[in-house]
Amino acid sequence: MITEIKLKGITSYKNEVIIPELKKLNFFFGSNGSGKSTIAKYLYNLSLNEDNRLLNISNCNQNGYNPIENEILVYDENFIKRNFIDKDSLNGIFSLNEKNAIIDDIIEKEQDLIDKYKLYLKDKLTIERAKILKDISDREKKLKEDCFKKRNQYNESFSKLSLKHSGNSANHLSEIRKLRKDNKEKNHSFNDLQNSYNLLYEKELKKINSNIDIILYRKVRKLEFKINNILQEVIIGNNDVDIADLINTLGIKKWVEEGTGYINLTLEKQKCPFCQNDTIDKEIIEKFNDYFDINYKNKINEIENLKNEYSDLISLLNENFNAIKNETNSTTINELIADFKDFIYDNEKTFRVKLEKSNEKKSLRSILEFKTNLKKIINDIKLNNSVFENIVTNKSKLDNEIWERLAFQSKSIIDDSDLEISKLNNRIKACDRLKIYINDKIANSEKIIDENKENTVNTNIAKDNINTILRSSGLSGFEIAPKTTENNITQYYLKRENYNDSVFKTLSEGEKNFISFLYFYQLCILTDDENKKDKKKIIVIDDPVSSLDSQVLFLVTTLIRELAKKKGKSPNHNEFALPNIEQVYVLSHNIYFFKEVTFVQGSNNKLCNDLNYFQITKINQQSSVIKLHKNNINSDYNLLWKGLYTLKSSSNNDMNIVISNLMRRIIQSYLNFTRLDNIEWNIINDLPPEEPKRIIFSALISQINDDSHHTSPFEEMHYQKISNTTPELLFEVFEMIFDEIGKEHKEAIIKYVTA
Template sequence: MENKGSKIEKDLRIEKIKISDVATYKENVEINDLRKINFFYGSNGTGKTTISKIIASPNNYKNCEVKWRSDIKLKTLVYNDDFVRNYFYQSENFPGIYTMGEGAKDIEEEIKKKKDELDKIKEELINLNETIENKEKEKTQIQDNFNEVCWQSLYLKYQQNFTEVFKGYRNNKKNFADKILLEYKTNHAAVKDYGELLKEYNIIYNQTLNKLDEITKIEDTLINDVKLIEVDKILSTSIIGKENVDIGKLIHKLQNHDWVREGKNYLENSFIESEQKYICPFCQQRVDKDFKHKLEEYFDETYENQIKNLESLNDRYTGVKKALEEYYQKLSTIQNNQYFNEKKQETEEKFRLLFQIMSTNIEKLKEKKDKPSIVIELESILEILYEINEIFDGINREIHNHNNLIKNRKTEQERLESEIWHFFCNEISQYIDTYKTNTSNAEKALNSIEGKIEINDQKQVDINTDISTLEKKIKSIKPTVEVINKLLDHFGFKGFRLEALDDDKHYKIVREDGSPAKENLSEGERNFIIFLYFYNLIQGVLDPAENINDDKIVVFDDPVSSLDSDVLFIVSTLIKKLLKDIRDNNSNIKQAFILTHNVYFFKEVSYISSRKTYNKRKDTIYYIIRKKDNISGIVAYEENPIKSSYQLLWEEIKRKDVDKVCIQNAMRRIIEFYFKLLANLDEETLINNFENEEDKKICRSLVSWVNVGSHEIFDDINYSPNFEEIEKYKKVFQKIFEHTKQIEHFNMMMGIEKPVS
């Protein structure tokens, strides 16, 4: 059936083959840019059959991969040694090949409609699979972007500060991002700021830290004493004598109570015993005892008691100051307490202000003591004392937490780590929400597309079932017998033919008289009939339940082995027709691989046109397989690189990376072919033209094949060059052409232009 121009026809095929660690493919090899028609040329043992086996059964090669376009695999038919062995040697008869019979035009027309419908579904599936691939890439990019955000914003930012928390996530961005997502979903720890977390972390994970003693606060008794001193009424009392004493009126009038009180003290020390008089400390006049008595009466017991209260108050305040100074001194001895040290400057400033105020207050008390009649007011220090104790309360809370952390280190580590992960999640919560939204959208799109694919897959199954049911009505194995026998007869193979068995399921090979012929076929006859069998299998199916029109790819691995030139030409012609149908989209074969070591067959089957430009096609590519040091490699060419076997030998010599064994054999075969053709090589004369013994030895190793033949074993010639000697071989090789006056031929084949004279 023809189906030209369909997009599905162009798209479905193998687009890449990866080969590694199998046979002579010791190093990774990727065959990219595969096209509809793919030619592979390589000598025996270079690795052609390995490629055909990988295409046939990729699952058998764990380090290799066959990549299908849009991940849609097609039926694959491979002609190689395995196929010959399975179908010719391991069973007595050939399984029958079912193809379409004649006389079923209406059914064929209905099948064609079904096939067209199936192609549309396949095309839609390709588009859906491409959309899925793009969505998967989008989803992967979303994940990669999120991984990078987590890594840059959290890991790189905090790795030095929270080293222990990052254990297990240091070398894998994906694992780290997954941990963040898990914590975001399940973590309900308390929210703390970075500084608080870091402080706790440095405690919990610092194994050298010990418990700390709490700071002793300023005692309440001392504070209460200050409170009482500051409100003592004596401070606001003007301490004076009795006003109803004679001299009291004068003292009150003059307001010189403190001056008189001070004079009284001097008066008591100026008594003259002989005169029973006192000397006034102010006017130096004699005064009698009665004046002194009046002074004592003025400064009575009440006055003296008030003075004593004032002095006591002064002593108490001085005592408080001394106690606070001693307390402050003890604070200065505290060491290795980070929480106290953090507040040390603030505490020192409080105490500096405290002592400054107290010193001022002591001066006021001293003045009051000297002048009891004045009224004073002390500046309060209570607020400062309370503030100091509040600072120490805060410090002690920190110390308490510190000690608890050390006491319950393991439990606290688990708690803290949970809080740190929660902190991380909060740090990038907006990115997490964006990631979850974008991922959810991508997954919804993927689910929708996958649903459509599932529907189309079921449609494919249903249509294939319909096609299979229709084909069963007109499928038969007999048309294949007729086609193969007609070809055998047409090409002169008269001694045997194919015959369908009575079960209408198998073929046997028979002679003209009907006797079995399989066991005594020549190698060439065997290879030709098995090739014809495979060629017809491409057009049919082995199981009548299968669809004949299923899309497929075919692989030919050295199909002309042991065939003479006439049959080789026949095989080439049949394959070329198949390739033309593929190029013209006139076949359900979507891709072909041709692998061979036969230069003549390669040239025949790959020939398209004598016009050079026409041989470079977008639907065709060429590969050369070479083996160096028992390691295979593959090089791709847009144009056919094989001109002839003779040219190919010269191409080997031109290569810079030529294998040491290959160059030796290539040189020998060139000399054998060229000089046998000319028949004018005198081996001994040629060898004697070389003066250097080593050059003579190289020359002898190269020309010996001319006389004895290239397919014999030479026990006496075992000279094989190493890498350093390859250049010597090339020089001797060139000298051979110089000494035989054939240097023009050498220059032509090597592409050396004659210098302009």
């Protein structure tokens, strides 16, 4: 049993409110909006697991509730919605069991989910997957095309070379991927590939038998070294001869030397070979011979001999070059031969100048100048002959290198495309996973439907009991009859003989509520779940009398009092007669109902004696609960109403002062009880100044407070008029006020005091 409730942070219970000393039987009274229904909602949510709770009750607490031992049953407006369910498709059919209603709702929701899942699979997921697959196909097609276009450069530049897969872009891409997988993509120079192609395909390739004569080249190099040594020497005649200065000064040594060759050494005197005068005699001849001595002549002769030897070697080397040219007309050999002619000419000139001016130092141009080109020619010949001898292998190598370069050129295209396709494939996988997930959800929903179809509650006993009460209450002419839906859940409709249309839609809200309460009563005395048969029930009843006529209201109060009936004889009066009931809460805003349900019938009182009364009020949007020492909700207050409506029938103006006094006490009592505020002028605070009701209410309040100190800005204007009015007019305005502050309360209590 719950002994205490703490409410905080829900609806109007902003600050902590503690409801202490809860008994077996607990009566709560409060006006509409005071926070009364929040207590019922808290207790209902307390019975739910955390995932299903409709209120955040984390800041609330209670003492005594044990969900293993107790079952909380709450009757309120939400119970009516949960258990008396109008189906649009089956007008007039409703459930008499919350569990059946929940099951029916679960099946309907699960079936809706199945339909939505299947529709999603068909209209969205399948279309989305097809779109992604098309994107993948388009990207793969474009990748094949882009990679295949890389062949164009080679098709144009290597026209005699036929690359494989020339008509199949898919096979071309597969070949590129294989090379990349084997890490064989290489950025070969296009010029190198083109040179190889020209050598293998464009030239009439043949073996070159000639080659640079390395031995001859080395002889020339060796001879150049020797020649340059002597060319660097300063070679002069005998300076001791008196004509030496003249020859050296005039620089006519070579000229003189050549001229002596034309002199006859046997003659005493002869003509000069240059001037043809008889100037040459024995003496001058001897001087010439002394000047051009044997050392000088030997040096000159050595230069002449080296020159001849060098010329022979150069001539042989030149022939070697020309022999190579005859076999290959390469640019390198042609340039070499042309440059070699200049080389020969320059060196011949060097020899000539040295012989003329032997005292000048000279040097030959070295054959070393051609070393680079000579090496290139040697390598070209070697390459040519190697290619010639391995032409099939070399063509295959060129083909492989072209593919390796194609693979390198396609690298970024393939990587970018693969990345995008990978993303799309991940989306395909996500679609497939989602499809599996949705199919699992469909299977789970189908399983839930099957399980719930097996767990429906048989409500035939409750149906029979309700029909019995309906007949005994005077609500004859119709009964509750069973009807089964397509979900195999027993539902019921209101059946009337000789009436084809649904009786349900002809019922008032009060009658519908009464039928719902009858079923709630059955839940309290029976059980709708075999698993709960041993649990004791905590029963919560919140305002069960809305829109009920007096006859039905009496039946409801009687049924509630049956639930709260005490057990046996003393000392068991603190227990309930029904052993499956642990505790009862009754909450209402209707004073007449409250009086009836709490009425203590003297020594014949049937209610459980372990009971308490509570009053619920709300000020400044904050609810509070006060424990009352006794049930003083309806005694003197009801007498005021009864006295007032006794005077109403007198129609005596002289009684206006008594009527006004009663009205003032009733209004103040009501305001004090419902709002903790007995200042009746506050009634008009929320009315606009121009509102006619404000003027009328103010006038009446002025009249009924004739003997008080309250004032009003409208008092002078309306006082005389009200004091001279008939009682009927006072009652009319009085009822208008209660229509504003508590219409249901007014109607209920007038019905009570005028009965």
